[in-house]
Amino acid sequence: MSSFRLFLLGGLTSYRALFSWLSPWILIPTFIVGPIAQILFFAYAGRAAGVGDDAFYVIGNAVQNAAIPCIFAMGITVGDERRQGTLGLLLVSPARRIPLFLGRALPVVVNGLAVALVALGAGSVLLDVPIHASSLLSLTGVVAVSAFACTGLGLANAALSLRVREVAVLSNLVVGVLLVFAGVNVPLSDLPGWMAAVAQWLPLTHGIAAAREVAAGAGLASVRDDVLAEAALGTLYVLVGLILLAWFERESRRRATLDVA
Amino acid sequence: MTVFRVIGVAWWLQLKMRSRSAFDGLLGILYPLFFSTVVFMMFTHGGAQGPALLSAAVGASVMGVWSSTSTTASAALQQERRQGTLELLVAAPTPLPVVILPVTLSMATIGAYSLVVTLLWGRFVFGVDLAVQRPVQFVVAAVVTVVSIGVLGFLLAVSSVRYRTAWALGTALEMPVWLICGFLVPLDLLPAWTRPISWLLAPTWGIDAIRAAAEGRDTLPSLAACLGLAVAYGVIGSLLAVRLVDAARRHATLALT
Numbered sequence: 012m013s014s015f016r017l018f019l020l021g022g023l024t025s026y027r028a029l030f031s032w033l034s035p036w037i038l039i040p041t042f043i044v045g046p047i048a049q050i051l052f053f054a055y056a057g058r059a060a061g062v063g064d065d066a067f068y069v070i071g072n073a074v075q076n077a078a079i080p081c082i083f084a085m086g087i088t089v090g091d092e093r094r095q096g097t098l099g100l101l102l103v104s105p106a107r108r109i110p111l112f113l114g115r116a117l118p119v120v121v122n123g124l125a126v127a128l129v130a131l132g133a134g135s136v137l138l139d140v141p142i143h144a145s146s147l148l149s150l151t152g153v154v155a156v157s158a159f160a161c162t163g164l165g166l167a168n169a170a171l172s173l174r175v176r177e178v179a180v181l182s183n184l185v186v187g188v189l190l191v192f193a194g195v196n197v198p199l200s201d202l203p204g205w206m207a208a209v210a211q212w213l214p215l216t217h218g219i220a221a222a223r224e225v226a227a228g229a230g231l232a233s234v235r236d237d238v239l240a241e242a243a244l245g246t247l248y249v250l251v252g253l254i255l256l257a258w259f260e261r262e263s264r265r266r267a268t269l270d271v272a
Numbered sequence: 273m274t275v276f277r278v279i280g281v282a283w284w285l286q287l288k289m290r291s292r293s294a295f296d297g298l299l300g301i302l303y304p305l306f307f308s309t310v311v312f313m314m315f316t317h318g319g320a321q322g323p324a325l326l327s328a329a330v331g332a333s334v335m336g337v338w339s340s341t342s343t344t345a346s347a348a349l350q351q352e353r354r355q356g357t358l359e360l361l362v363a364a365p366t367p368l369p370v371v372i373l374p375v376t377l378s379m380a381t382i383g384a385y386s387l388v389v390t391l392l393w394g395r396f397v398f399g400v401d402l403a404v405q406r407p408v409q410f411v412v413a414a415v416v417t418v419v420s421i422g423v424l425g426f427l428l429a430v431s432s433v434r435y436r437t438a439w440a441l442g443t444a445l446e447m448p449v450w451l452i453c454g455f456l457v458p459l460d461l462l463p464a465w466t467r468p469i470s471w472l473l474a475p476t477w478g479i480d481a482i483r484a485a486a487e488g489r490d491t492l493p494s495l496a497a498c499l500g501l502a503v504a505y506g507v508i509g510s511l512l513a514v515r516l517v518d519a520a521r522r523h524a525t526l527a528l529t
Binding site: 032034036037040041044045048049051052053055056057058059060061062063177179180183184187188190191195196197201202 | 294295298299302303305306307309310311313314315317318319320328435436437440441443444446447448450451456457458461462
């Protein structure tokens, strides 16, 4: 099997076979109802607290919701191999690891983008937050880069799932950290210095900042630095994820802990 | 064995099991802290002080009780089904509602840990002044609220017995209940059509009773409404459990739905 075929078809097949959330009974509550509820909750909390405006919360929470499939799906598509007893079969195969695992990431990026865009559309309609048609394409591009960066972090999270049995717990904690640190509901300028410094190294921080500016009418050129930073972070996390996967695979073979971690 | 003994023993057993589960125990306490941290930061930056900040802290702390209950309660019977113990529970001479209720009460009890931890988090990290005017009534109101949320979880668990992926329903219900019950947002700020829904949810009255105790107001009316609704959920849930289990036995779908 060529690397390209493994990347494209292997990734899509693994995503469809292993990511059990694609059933409408899970997909609708998790990817549509939940994100919209989160936007409404924080927008109304912002009104009650007297901070921010609806647009701030709609953009921040919509983009943050891209993290849900990106973190959970990556964790599941790798971690569930062990639960189903196929991890050993996968790792004993001669398939090249980079296209094997990156292929699983591609559908996840698309999934994250779709979740964020649906939340953005619904949130803007429900809270009457206008988004100019002229900025839609740029906004989609920025959200796509954010989804890629989150998927990079998801890949690193998935690598940890080779060593940590509770993938769902780990994924929830990662999403929680992003919610607090990435400027989703509290501007970075209002965070303590150390939190703002940590935020610079997390996916979503730069993506959300860029998305807010683009939604306010700025051109892509004016948010280039943030978009490039988001893309660079995504690439960094992908590399970290691939290195961790290789390392944990080798260690689990050496210690015979592949199925018992 | 009396009904109360079954509830007590099963509650303790479930609590011990869940306390050792990373998902139900550890995450049940940590995950609401992420949300309460954001809430504390939003309200402190909005200039909230004194009673206003205490009110937000109380709301954020009860959010954790519902979080601990909603996802796990909706998936409780599916978990029994997956473990192969649902048929045993149904076949036992003890009525099914008496077996399920302590399961969701144990989840709400984990949420009570979260309630305390969130208040302490607010006190020591964000400097929230926990100046409660009526401490005894505050504790009583908190206990009644936790129990009412446990019983609401029981109703949710029973209602979703036919829904194989009910955990997703519970997750989706987490924030709408936070919002509609006025945990953080005064009900006046919400659209008028949500008001009747709020009134039918026991946590709305529970959080009002806790806030009333904190501010030195009379807690009795809200407490009575909270308790009354919890009893109603219990009765409806029990009737529903019997009916749904009968149907599942008749159609031989107890393990298959």
